[in-house]
Amino acid sequence: MKVVVIGVGQVGSSVAHALAGEHEVIAVDKNADRLEKIRSETDVLTYEGNGARVDVLESAEVQDADLVIGSTSDDRSNILICSTARAMNRGAFTIARVAETEYLATWSQLREAFNVDFMVGADHLTARNIVEVVGLPTARNVEHFGQGRVVMAEFTVPEASPIAGKTVEDLRLTDGVNFVAVFDDEHMEIVRGTTCLRPGIRLLVIGRPRQVEEFAGTLTPKTSVQSARRIMILGGGEIGYQTARMLEQRGLQPRLVEKDPDRAHALAQELPDTLVLQDDATDPKFLRRQGVADTDLVVSALTPDERNLLTSTLSRDLGAGRVLSVVHRDVYESVFTSSGIDTTVNPRREVIEEILRHTRVRGIEKITFVERDRGEVVEVELTAESPLVGHPIEEAVETVPHNFVLGAVIRDGEVLIPRGQTVLKSRDHLVMFVETDVSAEVLEAL
Structure with a gap:
């Protein structure tokens, strides 16, 4: 091409x-x-x-x-x-x-x-990603596939978690969940039965939304995994505005902080179910007065990144349940993470993923990158000519040149959690994990 x-x-x-x-x-x-x-x-x-x-x-x-x-x-x-x-x-x-x-x-x-032919908007994509995280607030990263029928979520295994230190084969997973990969700062590993879920390791899960929520409750039983209700958005720029608008569409009533009086007034008129507060989000006294400690989630969407890091760490130190930060520069993401920020969203990465989806082999419905682009989760539709069609998965995968993990299958609108004996059909939608370095070869072979 x-x-x-x-x-x-x-x-x-x-x-x-x-x-x-x-x-x-x-x-x-x-x-x-x-x-x-x-x-x-x-x-x-x-x-x-x-x-x-x-x-x-x-x-x-x-x-x-x-x-x-x-x-x-x-x-x-x-x-x-x-x-x-x-x-x-x-x-x-x-x-x-x-x-x-x-x-x-x-x-x-x-x-x-x-x-x-196609338009891609960074602010809209970023807001959409933020709202997806709101539905599963204990996750580091959340993406939906198959029109919301399948969810991918990345979790950190807490030291006090009941699954910490156990192998995958020791766990009794619900039928609606697949573990696909584990990460630390140096290594990435496709999950096997012998994979040990060490404390602090990052775990990538694919499954039905309800079952993934139930797993999140098992992973961190002391933390509510229900959708965040008390949400504060710091920054009334386009990302903050779009996030509030999408949250209103889900029946939520967020609070939004904007320093500029004219912009705050305009936002208040555009967002009838959002409480718009005209003030400085970098002021710790203001954040304390507004009850940041009682929020389920703070979304920090200010610019530049240095200012955003300040409000994010302030919110964390003041006791916010979780903090999600919008980070525009790639080099700062590790700084936010090492500062204890729960989740980061990068607008540029959202755009790159959407553009790259149109450059891959035919049949790609969605693609998202995980762990600094070391892995990809892809939704692809099988054609009748695919070597995977008509054979049990455990046999068919031998025709593919590299390892991948099949997280879910969407067939006629229903979600199947595949096992070795599952026989794939033409027009099945696969949600799969593959290492980025070999993804082109794997997708071409499908």
Whole structure:
């Protein structure tokens, strides 16, 4: 596949890095230093220039491309780039990255509005991810697959947990849950029966939502795993606003803190079931007065990351039940984690995952990365030609070149937790874990 990435800031360069190993990638940017950096790190061709200009797009061979990605920092430029690319090459699939939710909303209602095949909005995706975590607040990371029928959750095994120190085969798992992988800072291991669940290890689970919730109660019995009800959002930017709006749609009544008076007033009008507080979220006296210690979850969605780290640690120290932080720069994620923050969400990673889904083999419905991109959880639809179809899983997996773990199967709207004797069928949706380094080969073999 020939891919043209226009705009190689943090998102664009990450996408180019991820695609360069399997595809022919051409990167375009006005910034010569960015192009030099990506050339030194990745096997890509580069062109310097304004990607919204026809002559630059021609030089980047857009007329022969299979995929064109507009990933500059300007929404209108990305839309213009994609619509121009479509005019030059009707066969190209175009993806525009946008920040303004209004563009995304318009495109969702009228796909022909911008002549763009797909739009991806970081703020909307981030808010959606935050709301998914709200439904399972003891998890570090939560994603839903199969239109909500299957959930992936990552947990840390507490030292006092009744399962700490036991092997997987020692446990009596409910039928609706599969353990797929364990991680620490250095190692990743696909789960076997002999895998030991050491205290502090991170465990990746796939299963039906109710059974995963029940497992969370077994893992941390002293902690309620019911959906968080008392939620405080720090920061009334687009992520904070979208998070509050989605929480209202679920029947919740969050509180939202915004420092700017005009913005706070506008938010109060837009969010009828949210209590908007106009104040400084970095003020510990204010947080204490507002009862942070009694909240189930604090969502810290301020910018820049340094300010967000301050409010996150303040909320934790003041006794918040859990703290979720939005982290924009990859290098800061480990700082937040080492500071005791329960969960981090990275808007750029959300966008990268959504873009990469369109570059994988046909049939990919969703993809999410875990543990600093060391592993992937993928939803893929099987075709009649798949070597897995019509055979028990324990036999069929021999045709796949690398190990993977099948977490769940969605068949005709029903969720099956697969075992060795399960026979897969055409049009089954598999939710599976695979190591990132070998995922392309595994998915191609399916």
